[in-house]
Amino acid sequence: MDKAATTEKPEFNPTLASTAVGMLERFGVVVLGVLLLLVVPLSLDVFRLGLAAKYLCFAFPAVGIVLIWGYGGILSLGQGMFFGMGSYMMAMFLKLESAANPDSSSGTALSAFFGAAGLPDFMVWNSIEELPWFWEPFHHVWITIPAIIILPPLVAFILGYVNFRNRVGGVYFTIVTLAIAAIMAIVIIGQQGYTGGINGITDFKTFMGLDLDNDTAKYVMYFITVVLLLLAVLVGRFILKSLLGRVLVAIRDQEDRARFSGYDSAMFKAFVFAVGALFASVGGAMFTIQVGLASPSLVGIVPSIEMVIYAAVGGRLSLIGAVYGAFLVNGAKTFFSENFVEYWTYFIGALYVFVVMFLPLGLAGILDKLRDVGKRSG
Amino acid sequence: MFALQAFTGLSVFSILMLMALGLAIVFGLMGVINMAHGELMAMGAYATYGTSVLFEAYFPSLMSIYFIVGVVLAFFATSVFGYFLERSLIQFLYKRPLDTMLATWGVGLILQQLYRQFINPRPVEVPTASWLQGVWQVSEDVSFPMSRIFIVGLAFLTATLVYLFLYRTRRGLLIRAVTQNRGMSGAIGINQKRVDAYTFALGCGLAGIAGSSFTMLASTAPDTGQAYIVDTFIVVVFGGVESLLGTIMSAFFIGQMQTWFEFYLSGSMARAGILLLVIAVLYFRPNGLFATKVRR
Numbered sequence: 163m164d165k166a167a168t169t170e171k172p173e174f175n176p177t178l179a180s181t182a183v184g185m186l187e188r189f190g191v192v193v194l195g196v197l198l199l200l201v202v203p204l205s206l207d208v209f210r211l212g213l214a215a216k217y218l219c220f221a222f223p224a225v226g227i228v229l230i231w232g233y234g235g236i237l238s239l240g241q242g243m244f245f246g247m248g249s250y251m252m253a254m255f256l257k258l259e260s261a262a263n264p265d266s267s268s269g270t271a272l273s274a275f276f277g278a279a280g281l282p283d284f285m286v287w288n289s290i291e292e293l294p295w296f297w298e299p300f301h302h303v304w305i306t307i308p309a310i311i312i313l314p315p316l317v318a319f320i321l322g323y324v325n326f327r328n329r330v331g332g333v334y335f336t337i338v339t340l341a342i343a344a345i346m347a348i349v350i351i352g353q354q355g356y357t358g359g360i361n362g363i364t365d366f367k368t369f370m371g372l373d374l375d376n377d378t379a380k381y382v383m384y385f386i387t388v389v390l391l392l393l394a395v396l397v398g399r400f401i402l403k404s405l406l407g408r409v410l411v412a413i414r415d416q417e418d419r420a421r422f423s424g425y426d427s428a429m430f431k432a433f434v435f436a437v438g439a440l441f442a443s444v445g446g447a448m449f450t451i452q453v454g455l456a457s458p459s460l461v462g463i464v465p466s467i468e469m470v471i472y473a474a475v476g477g478r479l480s481l482i483g484a485v486y487g488a489f490l491v492n493g494a495k496t497f498f499s500e501n502f503v504e505y506w507t508y509f510i511g512a513l514y515v516f517v518v519m520f521l522p523l524g525l526a527g528i529l530d531k532l533r534d535v536g537k538r539s540g
Numbered sequence: 541m542f543a544l545q546a547f548t549g550l551s552v553f554s555i556l557m558l559m560a561l562g563l564a565i566v567f568g569l570m571g572v573i574n575m576a577h578g579e580l581m582a583m584g585a586y587a588t589y590g591t592s593v594l595f596e597a598y599f600p601s602l603m604s605i606y607f608i609v610g611v612v613l614a615f616f617a618t619s620v621f622g623y624f625l626e627r628s629l630i631q632f633l634y635k636r637p638l639d640t641m642l643a644t645w646g647v648g649l650i651l652q653q654l655y656r657q658f659i660n661p662r663p664v665e666v667p668t669a670s671w672l673q674g675v676w677q678v679s680e681d682v683s684f685p686m687s688r689i690f691i692v693g694l695a696f697l698t699a700t701l702v703y704l705f706l707y708r709t710r711r712g713l714l715i716r717a718v719t720q721n722r723g724m725s726g727a728i729g730i731n732q733k734r735v736d737a738y739t740f741a742l743g744c745g746l747a748g749i750a751g752s753s754f755t756m757l758a759s760t761a762p763d764t765g766q767a768y769i770v771d772t773f774i775v776v777v778f779g780g781v782e783s784l785l786g787t788i789m790s791a792f793f794i795g796q797m798q799t800w801f802e803f804y805l806s807g808s809m810a811r812a813g814i815l816l817l818v819i820a821v822l823y824f825r826p827n828g829l830f831a832t833k834v835r836r
Contacts, residue, residue, distance in 0.1 A: 328823060332638070333638065334826075338819055341773070341818070342815075349812050351808060463766075508649075511653065
């Protein structure tokens with residue numbers, strides 16, 4: 163389909179431009195780390211830092227999409243589903259914590275009035291009297307966090323394995339992911355009493371007693387996000403450099419041959435799909451902690467497809483590019499919504515067309531070209 | 541009661557079928573999924589709306605037949621748009637079907653915003669012609685609204701015309717030849733580029749007709765198309781591509797299921813239930829319910 167992954171980087175390049183590009187590639191993770199851990203927090207005020215943190219949360223699914231799409235050849239238009247799973251599980255925990263806390267405003271007075279203490283406010287409004295069973299485990303942080311890490315990849319693995327075993331691939335699988343993301347959004351909006359409906363779950367104050375509104379907490383959460391994100395990039399890189407990554411690329415380029423060589427291609431594809439789901443879920447959970455919201459508007463097909471454009475802008479073969487892509491596209495979104503809202507949709511619509519037509523390898527592709535030009539002239 | 545439910549299902553089926561047919565023809569021929577299909581349906585609906593506004597202003601005496609003009613206009617507007625879309629964008633992406641989905645999604649977003657900015661951000665409605673307003677009183681408690689009968693009729697007429705076009709004309713023959721064996725049809729001198737372009741235009745035109753008949757059932761908003769797109773894809777996948785009969789059957793099943801589920805469950809749960817059911821069926825029939833057995 164596309165150019166195979168190039169992991170080996172070239173020798174010494176004489177021209178300045180290509181040397182810089184070469185450095186950027188070799189030390190990409192370090193550069194990214196310095197940018198995110200030092201430059202961004204030092205140069206932005208707390209409000210803008212909060213925005214940056216939000217963008218970085220969207221970088222998690224984008225990094226996953228590079229693995230799944232760029233290297234696995236599977237286009238998932240349903241990553242919002244996994245983002246949403248992480249986001250909602252975290253929101254359930256936070257909501258229960260603030261509902262149980264007598265100091266918080268989160269509907270406790272109301273709940274107490276109705277004789278249902280400890281119940282989230284929106285359930286009271288929907289006259290649900292008892293906490294539904296699937297909310298119970300999320301009283302405990304040590305169930306919530308493992309659930310965020312385990313459940314979405316598990317769902318993804320089963321979904322992927324079942325479909326890939328049956329050779330449901332390519333466009334078909336894409337439509338299945340699209341449909342499942344749609345289902346999840348429909349169910350969340352439809353079951354208002356259990357999920358908060360279209361308004362989502364919001365209005366939480368603390369995470370394990372830590373006040374989320376003060377600046378220190380915001381910095382702490384930002385740094386946790388960055389560290390997790392860098393970890394995700396490193397895990398992705400480790401997978402791609404391992405034998406597993408090589409087999410994955412082989413499957414992407416010639417699935418039949420890989421299968422005839424004895425590889426269980428469904429297993430490989432399902433595995434990488436699960437890794438992508440894990441990243442998306444972690445991103446969703448960090449999003450909910452920092453933005454204070456879990457919403458169906460981040461689950462359905464529109465946000466799911468938007469997550470793909472982050473990876474496409476950065477370059478579908480570049481894990482680090484996905485982070486820059488998420489940052490740039492979301493930055494553009496904020497810029498448009500602050501200045502001329504109505505043009506945002508034109509912009510992102512045109513972006514899909516432009517990137518696919520003229521920049522199939524994204525920004526990372528431009529870097530590659532620069533290096534090639536440098537090499538030729540040198 | 542039963543008859544009424546079944547009939548409501550039939551009109552849902554008609555719209556689904558019209559939308560899915562267009563998508564299935566394009567997908568079968570070129571392996572391309574057009575994510576802007578929903579917006580093309582909205583374009584057809586807006587063309588019909590535009591016709592009604594024009595007729596109201598200039599030929600009020602002919603209001604009773606505006607809808608028929610609207611359907612024809614909707615077909616031509618969307619198919620011309622489809623033709624240019626294929627020439628300017630899709631034709632470069634045949635080797636990359638997944639990328640085509642992204643690019644057409646972008647086109648869809650742009651169209652949506654154009655509708656919002658230049659037509660109306662709020663839903664628009666078309667007037668129903670007087671002869672479509674009545675009901676057909678079958679018995680004391682069973683009555684069918686005329687507008688729905690008209691939609692079903694229009695769907696059957698369109699399906700028949702598509703069938704005749706594909707199986708009884710020379711152009712249809714060429715389309716089937718390219719669908720079945722792209723390499724060989726090229727070798728015997730069929731101009732595939734032309735076939736691709738007008739097939740894509742045909743598929744888009746069918747979406748336009750679907751949108752036109754959709755205006756009889758509900759109002760049209762800029763994001764109407766997006767709400768229907770997933771269901772349409774599911775119809776195509778469920779039916780099995782390369783089988784137009786399969787698409788029609790699958791639209792029939794899903795349309796019927798939709799109305800029956802809605803009878804017992806809430807609307808949103810019904811939709812979710814159907815989508816889940818279809819995904820489950822795909823597990824057992826990965827190539828769709830009515831796929832012909834082909835060795836690949």
